[in-house]
Amino acid sequence: MPKQVDHHERRTLLADALLRVAANRGLMDVSLRHVAAEAGVTAGMVQHYFRTKDEMMIFALDVVAARVQARLEDDPDATGDDPRRLVGALLVQLLPLDADRELEGRVAVAYHAYAATRPDVAARLRQDTEGMRAAVAGRIRAAGHAGPLDPEIAATGLLALVEGLAVHVLGGHLAPDAARATLDGHLDVAFGSVSTPPRAARSGSRA
Amino acid sequence: MPKQVDHHERRTLLADALLRVAANRGLMDVSLRHVAAEAGVTAGMVQHYFRTKDEMMIFALDVVAARVQARLEDDPDATGDDPRRLVGALLVQLLPLDADRELEGRVAVAYHAYAATRPDVAARLRQDTEGMRAAVAGRIRAAGHAGPLDPEIAATGLLALVEGLAVHVLGGHLAPDAARATLDGHLDVAFGSVSTPPRAARSGSRA
DNA sequence: TCCGATACGTTGCGACTGCAACGCAAAAGG
DNA sequence: CCTTTTGCGTTGCAGTCGCAACGTATCGGA
Numbered sequence: 060m061p062k063q064v065d066h067h068e069r070r071t072l073l074a075d076a077l078l079r080v081a082a083n084r085g086l087m088d089v090s091l092r093h094v095a096a097e098a099g100v101t102a103g104m105v106q107h108y109f110r111t112k113d114e115m116m117i118f119a120l121d122v123v124a125a126r127v128q129a130r131l132e133d134d135p136d137a138t139g140d141d142p143r144r145l146v147g148a149l150l151v152q153l154l155p156l157d158a159d160r161e162l163e164g165r166v167a168v169a170y171h172a173y174a175a176t177r178p179d180v181a182a183r184l185r186q187d188t189e190g191m192r193a194a195v196a197g198r199i200r201a202a203g204h205a206g207p208l209d210p211e212i213a214a215t216g217l218l219a220l221v222e223g224l225a226v227h228v229l230g231g232h233l234a235p236d237a238a239r240a241t242l243d244g245h246l247d248v249a250f251g252s253v254s255t256p257p258r259a260a261r262s263g264s265r266a
Numbered sequence: 267m268p269k270q271v272d273h274h275e276r277r278t279l280l281a282d283a284l285l286r287v288a289a290n291r292g293l294m295d296v297s298l299r300h301v302a303a304e305a306g307v308t309a310g311m312v313q314h315y316f317r318t319k320d321e322m323m324i325f326a327l328d329v330v331a332a333r334v335q336a337r338l339e340d341d342p343d344a345t346g347d348d349p350r351r352l353v354g355a356l357l358v359q360l361l362p363l364d365a366d367r368e369l370e371g372r373v374a375v376a377y378h379a380y381a382a383t384r385p386d387v388a389a390r391l392r393q394d395t396e397g398m399r400a401a402v403a404g405r406i407r408a409a410g411h412a413g414p415l416d417p418e419i420a421a422t423g424l425l426a427l428v429e430g431l432a433v434h435v436l437g438g439h440l441a442p443d444a445a446r447a448t449l450d451g452h453l454d455v456a457f458g459s460v461s462t463p464p465r466a467a468r469s470g471s472r473a
Numbered sequence: 474t475c476c477g478a479t480a481c482g483t484t485g486c487g488a489c490t491g492c493a494a495c496g497c498a499a500a501a502g503g
Numbered sequence: 504c505c506t507t508t509t510g511c512g513t514t515g516c517a518g519t520c521g522c523a524a525c526g527t528a529t530c531g532g533a
Contacts, residue, residue, distance in 0.1 A: 064509090064510070082382075084383055085379065085380065085382055085383040086294070086379065087293070087294050088383075090489080090490065090491080091490085091491065091492085092489085092490080092491095100511090101511075101512055101513085102512090102513095103511060103512045103513065103514095104510080104511055104512075106491090106492075106493090106511095107509095107510065107511060107512090110492095111491085111492085112490095112491065112492090165382055168375075168378055168379050168382065169379045169382070171375055171379070171433055171436075171437060172292065172293060172375050172376045172378070172379040173292065174437055175289075175292055175372055175375065175376070175436065176291055176292040176295075181437055181438060184437055184439075185437060185438055185439050188434065188437075188439050189439065192439075207454070207455060208451050208452075208455065209451070212447060212448050212451045213451075215431075215434075215440065215444060215445075215448045216427060216448045216451065216452055218430065218434070219426075219427050219429075219430030219431040219433070219434055219440075219445075219448065220423060220426050220427045220430055221426075221430065222426075222429070222430030222433050222434065223425065223426030223427055223428065223429030223430035223431075223433075224422075224426040224430075226378055226426070226429050226430075226433075227395065227422075227425070227426055227429065229378075229382065230378060230381055230388055230391055230392060230395075231388060231392055232391075232392050232395050232396065232399075233422065233426075237422060238422075238426075240419060241419050241422045241423045241426065244415050244416070244419045244420075244423065245415075245423055247414070248414060248415065248455055271479085271480070297519075297520065297521080298520080298521065298522085299519080299520080299521095307481090308481075308482055308483085309482090309483095310481065310482045310483070310484095311480080311481055311482075313521090313522075313523090314479095314480065314481060314482095315480095317522095318521085318522085319520095319521065319522090474533095475532105475533090476531100476532085476533080477530105477531095477532090477533105478529105478530090478531085478532100479528105479529085479530080479531100480527100480528085480529080480530100481526100481527085481528080481529095482525100482526080482527080482528100483524100483525080483526075483527100484523105484524085484525080484526095485522105485523090485524085485525100486521105486522090486523085486524100487520100487521100487522100488519100488520080488521095489518100489519080489520070489521105490517100490518075490519070490520085491516105491517100491518090491519105492515105492516090492517100493514105493515090493516085494513100494514085494515085494516100495512105495513080495514080495515100496511100496512085496513080496514100497510105497511090497512085497513100498509105498510085498511085498512100499508100499509085499510080499511105500507100500508090500509085500510105501506105501507090501508085501509100502505100502506085502507085502508100503504100503505085503506080503507095
C-alpha cells in the first residue's frame with residue numbers, strides 16, 4: 060500500500076466537517092463540496108472515502124452516537140448505583156447545555172427530519188432511542204415502586220421530554236437552565252422523590 | 267381587474283401542495299417546480315403568488331398554525347371549564363394520531379430543522395409555542411394547587427413532552443396509542459389527579 | 474374602444490448538485 | 504526495476520435549483 064492512511068480516522072474527520080456544516084447551515088447545505096471545503100480538502104477526496112452521499116450521512120450519524128456514548132462512559136455521575144442519578148446523567152447528555160451538545164442537538168433535529176425520507180436512517184435512529192428507553196425503564200424499575208407512573212410510561216415520557224426540551228432550547232424557546240430544571244422536576248416525579256409542591260397540596264408524602 | 271381570483275385562496279392551495287411535498291419527500295425536495303407539479307400548475311404561477319421561496323415557506327407555516335387553531339375551535343372537548351380536559355384537548359392536537367396530524371407533524375419537524383438557519387421562521391415558531399405554553403400554564407394554575415410540579419415547569423414539560431412524543435411517533439419509535447397514554451399519564455401528574463401507582467406504593471391518595 | 478392592471482405561461486441564465494471517469498503520484502512487493 | 508495498489512486531484516456531465524425577464528390573454532374602467 061502507498062501512503063498508508065488510517066481510513067476510519069479520515070472518515071471521522073470528514074464526518075466532523077459534515078456535522079459542522081449541518082449544524083451551522085442546515086442539512087440542505089450539506090453537499091460533497093461544502094463538506095470538502097469545511098474540512099479543507101478537495102471534493103474528490105470526499106468521494107474517495109464515501110462512494111455516495113448517503114454513505115457519508117449515515118456514517119456521520121454513527122459518529123454522533125459514538126460521541127455521546129463516549130461522553131457517557133467517562134462521566135463520573137454515570138457510574139454508581141443510584142438509579143435516579145444514572146438516568147439523569149444519561150438524559151442530560153441529550154440536552155444542548157454546552158456548545159458541543161448544541162451542535163449535536165442541531166444535527167439530531169436535522170436528522171430526524173432527514174429520517175422521514177430515508178428508511179435506513181430512521182432505523183438507526185430508532186434503534187438508538189429504543190436502547191435508551193429500555194435502559195431508562197430498567198433503572199426506574201430498579202429504583203422500585205416509586206413514582207405515580209408506570210415505569211414504561213415514565214421512561215417513554217422522559218425520553219420524549221428530553222427530545223422536546225432539546226428542540227425548544229435549540230429554537231430559542233427555552234433557556235437551558237429552564238430545560239434542566241424541567242428535566243429535574245420530571246425525574247423527581249418518575250422516581251417518586253417529589254420535591255415539595257409549589258403551593259399547599261393534599262398530603263406531603265416523602266420517603 | 268381581470269379573472270378576479272381570490273388571492274389568499276390560491277396561496278393557500280399552493281401552500282397545501284407545499285405541505286404535501288414537505289411531508290412526503292422532505293423539505294429538501296420543496297422547490298418551486300415540485301410544489302407547482304404537486305399543485306398541478308406551472309412553476310410560473312407559483313412565482314406569481316410568491317415572489318420568493320422564503321415567502322412561500324413562511325406562508326405555509328401560517329397555514330398550518332391556522333389549521334391547528336381552527337381544529338381547536340370546533341373541538342367540543344376544547345370548550346368547557348375543566349382545565350385538565352381543555353389542556354388535554356389542546357395538546358392532543360399536536361400528536362400525530364391521524365393522517366392529517368401526521369402530515370402536520372412531519373411538516374413541523376421539517377420546519378424545526380429549517381428554523382435553525384432562518385431566523386424569521388424561528389421567530390414565528392417561537393411565538394406559537396410561547397402562546398401555548400402560557401395557555402397551558404394558565405390552565406394548570408386555574409386548576410389550583412394540584413400537582414407536585416410548579417405550574418410553569420409542568421407547562422414547559424407538557425409542551426416539550428408532546429413535541430418529543432410527536433417526533434418519536436413519526437419516527438416509528440412509538441405507537442400512537444402509547445404516545446396518547448404517556449400524555450394522559452403526565453396530564454394526571456401535572457394536574458395532580460394521579461392514577462393509582464402501578465405497583466403497591468406508599469399511600470394511594472386521591473381527590 | 475383603448476388603457477392598463479391582473480393572471481398566468483415560457484424561456485433562459487448562472488449557480489449548484491451528485492457522480493462517473495480519468496489522471497497522476499507514491500509506495501510496497503515481485 | 505517495474506508492476507500494482509492505494510491515495511487523491513481534476514474534469515465533465517446531466518440534472519436541478521431560484522429567479523428574472525418577457526410574452527400573452529383576459530378582463531374592468533374610462
